[in-house]
Amino acid sequence: MNTRSTSHLVxxxxxxxxxxxxxxxxxxxPAPVPAPAPAPTSGGxxxxxxxNADKNNWYFSWGYSRQQYAPSDIHVSQPSxxxxxxxxQATATDYPATxxxxxxxxxNLDITTPQENMRIGKFMxxxxxxxxxxxxxxxxxxxxxxxxxxxxxxxxxxxxxxTMVLNTTNFDYALHNGLNHVMxxxxxxxHLLGPVKQPGDxxxxxxxxxxxxxxxxxxxxxxxxxxxxxxxxxxxxxASNDWWQLxxxxxxxxxxxxxxxxxxxxxxxxxxxxxxxxxxxxxxQGSADQTIMMTEQVLSTGFLF
Numbered sequence: 001m002n003t004r005s006t007s008h009l010v011x012x013x014x015x016x017x018x019x020x021x022x023x024x025x026x027x028x029x030p031a032p033v034p035a036p037a038p039a040p041t042s043g044g045x046x047x048x049x050x051x052n053a054d055k056n057n058w059y060f061s062w063g064y065s066r067q068q069y070a071p072s073d074i075h076v077s078q079p080s081x082x083x084x085x086x087x088x089q090a091t092a093t094d095y096p097a098t099x100x101x102x103x104x105x106x107x108n109l110d111i112t113t114p115q116e117n118m119r120i121g122k123f124m125x126x127x128x129x130x131x132x133x134x135x136x137x138x139x140x141x142x143x144x145x146x147x148x149x150x151x152x153x154x155x156x157x158x159x160x161x162x163t164m165v166l167n168t169t170n171f172d173y174a175l176h177n178g179l180n181h182v183m184x185x186x187x188x189x190x191h192l193l194g195p196v197k198q199p200g201d202x203x204x205x206x207x208x209x210x211x212x213x214x215x216x217x218x219x220x221x222x223x224x225x226x227x228x229x230x231x232x233x234x235x236x237x238x239a240s241n242d243w244w245q246l247x248x249x250x251x252x253x254x255x256x257x258x259x260x261x262x263x264x265x266x267x268x269x270x271x272x273x274x275x276x277x278x279x280x281x282x283x284x285q286g287s288a289d290q291t292i293m294m295t296e297q298v299l300s301t302g303f304l305f
Contacts, residue, residue: 056304063300067094070293078286085153137181177216185209201260213248224284250276264304272296
């Protein structure tokens with residue numbers, strides 16, 4: 001066989017093997033690796049966290065309390081009676097007078113006779129450590145009968161500057177159906193012990209707030225008793241014969257502990273300090289002004305919803 005024939009055979013053989021080589025190369029090539037999924041953004045994580053935290057954002061509690069009052073001056077003005085005087089450093093107590101009377105009222109299902117306390121609030125962050133809250137402290141104030149106080153001013157159009165024994169006849173001053181502190185509070189919760197937001201969680205709770213004083217006045221001044229009519233008529237809040245009247249403002253701070261008992265149920269024990277200015281409290285043919293300084297211990301139970 002000549003050289004040219006040999007070259008032709010070699011070329012034909014190479015050309016016949018090219019398709020097979022191409023097929024083998026395709027079979028031997030590794031499969032393409034899929035591109036990795038994009039990592040979740042921090043915004044997505046926060047959104048999921050917010051969705052998971054979007055439960056039990058509200059809470060409600062109901063409880064009872066004891067109050068202590070600093071001695072205070074009570075200024076009385078009765079122009080038609082010729083009276084404009086101040087009872088200095090009058091002492092007062094809450095009601096019922098003892099813790100046992102409070103317990104007896106509750107066990108007899110007379111739940112609104114003791115000084116009750118209500119809070120309803122909404123958490124403002126996913127961690128549930130800050131809330132805005134509405135509160136009502138139905139406290140009661142009664143001047144101590146039988147005490148001796150200094151009285152200065154004008155009585156029956158005559159100068160008066162001497163002591164007076166305060167009793168049910170000459171001076172009996174009470175905000176008895178409620179020296180009601182109606183407030184809006186900012187509330188903070190800080191974890192202390194136990195599992196966070198689980199049964200056994202103990203938290204420090206603190207509040208600061210301000211609002212209005214909405215008392216019901218019952219009093220007798222120099223033999224004249226103030227009458228405002230029945231409770232189911234003229235209920236509130238600005239007329240002289242309303243049962244409850246807007247008579248001032250209040251501000252206070254509160255601190256204590258909240259303990260999660262079971263899932264969404266908790267107990268709370270706090271101490272509160274409040275300052276109030278009372279103006280225009282109705283008395284017989286006149287009004288009274290007073291500054292209130294109060295401390296209060298509140299025991300309540302509540303739930304999240």
